[in-house]
Amino acid sequence: MGHHKSFIYIVTLVATLGGLLFGYDTAVISGAEKSIQAYLIDSQGLSSFLHGVTVSSALIGCILGGAISGVISSSLGRRKALIVAGILFLLSALGSGNPEFLFFEKGVPSMGLLWMFNFYRIVGGIGVGLASAVCPMYIGEIAPADIRGKLVSLNQFAIIFGMLVVYFVNWGIADGQTTEWINNFGWRYMFLSEAIPATIFVVLMFFMPETPRYLAFQQKDDKALKILTKLNGVEKGREILSEIKGSLASTSKGELFSYGKVVIIVGILLSIFQQFVGINVALYYAPRIFESMGAAKDASMLQTIIMGLVNVVFTVVAIMTVDKWGRKPLLITGSIGMAIGMIAISYLAFQDIIGMATLVFIIVYTASFMMSWGPICWVLIAEIFPNKIRSQAIAIAVAAQWAANFFISSTYPPMMEFSSGGTYLFYGIMSILSAIFVWKMVPETKGKTLEEMENVWVK
Missing domain, CATH: 1.10.286 (GTP Cyclohydrolase I; Chain A, domain 1)
Structure with missing residues (x-):
């Protein structure tokens, strides 16, 4: 092949910094969550509902960012859309770490300060929503067909790596400090630390090309x-x-349904299934899940890091195999693995058996997701839409994904109160349905150029 490998990899690596920031921004809250609760919620005697809203407020921004990504990437271009996302990450990092800026007195929690903090988190969420749509699109539109799957999968690797980095950063900031210090100052440094990768990303994107x-x-x-x-x-x-x-x-004018409705429905369902199999529950609530299964506080943090490493290893498996084996075989294999993991966890929960077996099946489930639906869903969303409607269609698919994420994350605590076994069984059934959906409805895109993909949908 006549590719200029080094140029392609440099451009891809810079673009995947957007993915790294996406992971960083979504996971930074996990280390700061308890301090935010102490500093902004409990100190004012506010409800646990407001705590929940504050922890997940960034997701509201993600849905918004995903929804407007089509307009922004069509009008400004893919490269400038990523620069905008980077600037939003930077503003969110500085603002979340210092929400008193200009309007409030430092160290005096108030309702206004809580809303200001949430405002900055939502700004970061809009950056995440934008980056989650535009990074795969940018890489997909630049990458040569025979290595496109591998390069778009690198974006998922960057997301997972960003999460892992922030787990260590948060741990490093909190290590050896008093709870009082963390509750007053530590959480600020956690948010501010994101300003460093955000600045690097914005500066480097100025030197990158627009997509052909x-x-x-x-x-x-x-x-x-x-x-x-x-x-x-x-x-x-x-x-x-x-x-x-x-x-x-070609004849169509680029109206959304000019290639039929099926392609849009497939894009939306890929997004919804990626969330309805329950992965974010496993990621967001990992320490709580391990604690409820009987692990001590410190051990549950350690098990979260083990899960982080499993995520990284199996995402690499996907990167190495996606262009060899194809998208469909990986997705179906992953769905079967996830179903086995979740149904086993469900059975153990119904039997009240808690222990090593549960951890093993959580790892089976997470590993299956990371080598399949984690990266490959993004690869397909970047590939399946024809050129003319790509930016609009990706915006709809990504907004659907964040909405599904919000729905699954917020229904998890009440579902668990109702029945933990039933909750895991639900995710297991979704995993089985996701396999049937891929088998019946999703086309194989391996090795095809983005232009050849159009012929799959042309009526």
Whole structure:
């Protein structure tokens, strides 16, 4: 292949910093959550409902960011959309760490301060929603067909890696400090630490190219060809440009349903299943799950780090195999593994058996997700939509994903109160349904150019 490997990898790595910030921003709250509760909620005698809202307020921003990503990436371009996301991450880090800025007195918790903190978290959430839609799109539109799956999967690796990094950063900030210090100051440093990767990301994105598909869409063929040549070599570059121009010249005007409704439905269902199998419950509530299963406080934190490492290892498995085995076999295998894990946990919960077996099946479940639905869902969302409707369709799929995430995360505590065995059984059944859905409805995209994908949907 005539790719210029080093250039492709540099561009991909910079773009995946957006994924790293996505993971960092979503997980930073896990270390700060108890201090936020002490500093802003309990000190004012506020309800646990407000605590729940505060912990998950960033998700509201994520849904918003996902929903507006189509408009922003179509009007500004993919590269500038990522710069906007980076600036939002930076503002959120500085604001969440110092919510008193300009309007409030330092060290005096008030209702207004709580809303201000939530406002900055939502700003960060909008950045996460934007990055979660635009990073895979950007990488997908730049990557050559034969390594596209691997490169888009790197974004999921960056998300998981960002979560792991922030677990260590939070632990490092809190290590050896008094609870009082953490509750007054420590949590601030946790949020402020995100300003460092955010600044690096914004600066580096200024030096990155716009995607050739977006440039061709804007009739800037010379610029598009220049980048395609840099990515694929002269001959292949020309060939791809004429394919892109062909796909843009086809009869449809780029209305959302111009390729039929099925492609949009498949995109939305991929997103919903990725959440309804219950993965974020396993990630957000990991320490609580382990504690409820009888692990001591310190051990539950350690088990969370073990899970973080399992996540990283099995995401690497997906990166190594996605372009060899294809998307469908990996997704179906993962669904079966998740179903086995969750149904076993459900059975153990109904029998009141808690112990090593539970941890083993949680790892079976998480590993199955990380080698399949974790990265591959994003790969498919970046690939299956035709050029003309890609930015709108990805926006809808990603907004659906964050809405499903919000729904599953917020229903978990009441479902567990009702029946823990039943809750895990529900996620197990969703895993089985996800396998049937992929088998019946999802096309294989391995090795096809984004333009060849259009023929799958053209009526």
